[in-house]
Amino acid sequence: MGHSLSVRNLEAWYGSNKTLKGINMEIAPNQVTAIIGPSGCGKSTFVRCINRMHETLPGTKVKGEILLDEESIYDRDPVALRKMVGMVFQKANPFPSMSIYENVVAGLRLNGMKNKQTLHASAEKSLRMAALWDEVKDRLNYSGMSLSGGQQQRLCIARALAVEPSVLLMDEPASALDPIATTHIEELIRQLKENYTILIVTHNMQQAARIADSTAFFLNGELVEHGPTSEIFTNPNDKRTEDYITGRFG
Amino acid sequence: MSKKTKLTASIGDQTLRLLTLLMAISVLVLMFWMGWQMFQSAGPSIDKFGFGFITGRVWDPVKEQFGALPFIYGTLMTSLLALLIATPIGLGVAIFLNEMAVTKVRMVVAFLVEMLAAIPSVVYGLWGIFILAPWLRETIQPALAKWFGFLPLFQGTPLGFGMLAGGLILAIMILPTIAAISGEVMAAVPNEQREAALALGATKWEMIRIAVLPYAKSGILGGIMLGLGRALGETMAVTMLIGNRPDILPSLFAPAYSMAAVIANEFTEATYDLYLSALVEIGLILFGITLILNVFARLLVWSVARGPKGGIS
């Protein structure tokens, strides 16, 4: 089951550049929340704060609070936290030295899981959830790099799912894919929300409208507006949101 | 509110970090330790001869007299000769590889030039003794003496072994260094520069002269300095070809001695401490010179590789 997230007054810096200026946001469990906004608005930084990936870059700083299921993520070990909060990146990044199978179970195996049956079961389950099983079940030992771009991205989703997180962060997961692969991924996201809390960053507003239950609009490091997707797209409260979704800037 | 920005890490993580840190530091320590070790061992000689060690012309272990000038002279002469020969050829190779050759030719020739650098020094020495030196003695030196004999550089008995042979073998050995580093900095010249020159109607040579060489200038200079560094410290081939006589003679035909060669030849025969110490001091001087050369050379190469292109590290 997905967990809820509660973000309180989150500020983040990259070098001397303040990329998040006090974000307050409640993210409901088992929903798809889309983050939209022009490039450089801080939406990527925002999701990267949630699994504490932002801090891994040199020269970065974070202030504020994020609660995952009522508990501060800063009280958790970042490595353990990331098992609960999975992430899928903009560009598919399978491990080049590993096969398809090894990629899927990498999170489990490299964290010490040795039981082969468990690993096999998890690999099949995750690949099925990622709607990739039928396409790769006969060549699990091939390199992950041998797959097409869309398949690689679904492999990365399967890899994230195998760890059994409760929250899934997706940073523009379909932006490097062709339309058909994008449809696949969107279909997948709709199915996954039954079990996961999903946060998806996207620059594609149609995509947000298609898949998200709620949508948040970021601008210049601030959260301008957050509400049910239908409301944001048809009847935004803020003038800036309206300007953005009607294509007047960005 | 906790605002830990530091990552907490497990014991295993700390162990690997510490282990790698230790190894990284050990490299730093190794450099200082080597300098210190030599400085200490050279102590007696430094105390006894002071600055006179560098200017002294007499090297006579029997009388406990140690002056390193003949070795410095032999080292400098052979290295300069090597630079004089290897620089234009090495630059030519670099230009050919970077600006002229098609991919396949470039791959093959670049590999061959790398092989030139991979041949062990002692094999060059062997080849020098039995092929190069006789050829110099019988063909090249008589011809040089005939045409340029009025210059003191080309006078005296053609022996084969001597500064000419040492310089030539060094030229062969440092050529790949100069070619490789010059090629590297030429490759770092942005293509827009070349296209800008070509668009103005420049011929290929004019393009190289206007757009490539000026841009790569300091990097090429760095490559030449690295080549010089290699020549100064090269031991085996020079030891086998220079003639090993601590004289300071103007003729390139004359036998001489280099700093590295005297260490190689006499180190295990140094029967008393001061003798050994004097040899170590020669090594220390070599260490110092090559260190300084390397620092400047790297700075020059870096400045080009980073250069206006930025962001490349």
Next chain:
Amino acid sequence: MNDRLRKYRNTMMMGIFIVATLIALIPLFGVLGYVVINGISALDLDFFMNLPKAMGVSGGGMANAIVGTLIMVLIASLIGMPVGILAAIYLTEYDRTSWLSIAVRFATDVLTGIPSIIVGIVIYTAVVLRMGHFSALAGGLALSIIMIPLIIRSTEEMLKLVSQSIREAGYALGISKRIIILRIILPTAAKGIITGAMLAVARVSGETAPLLFTALGNQYWARSLNEPIAALPVQIYQYATSPYAEWHQLAWAGSLVLILMVVILNLIARFAFRSRSN
């Protein structure tokens, strides 16, 4: 300026560069040709199986020198590769920008640039003098000092080529940094690291100067790592500078073996590993 003159000058300069390249390759083929011609006649099974004969007696081999070189290169690799690879991991994975890593990179450059005979001097004064005798250990140690900076440089380069997104993927799965480095990044860069290691092995197996007063050389088999030991390059040097034609013959044959080793290592490194990793 006259266009024809410019074209003519262009053709001439291009010609000069081609000629320069050809000149540069003459010594390569000169050396390889003579080594093969002179070496191959003395290269028989005896050469690989037997000890050298006494001065002036024909026949005999360099078995002890070949084994000696292998032993010392092995010692050097056992020290140099772990130190070099771990230091390179520090420079790429833990700390790319601080003054310490800059200083370590600088030291690496310095160590790459100093003459190899200096390493011989240092090991002689620090190890040989203290232990009281020349030894295979001292020789291997000297070679390892030459190896370390080479390994650091090549490994660092290869680790830098591993995309940052691979590291992030590891983090995002909740894998600890140590495991990411050891099980994901190193395997990804493995081909390149092995290539660099092979080139470093090729380089140190031909080194003579640092062995002259550490391993010293030996006409017989060394019975332990604690006594003087023969090495192929040292033996070539001693035979080349001796007055005996039989030994000259052996020197050529030894050079052929040495060059074959170096060339084969280079070829494997370049074509078996490098091409695929690109």
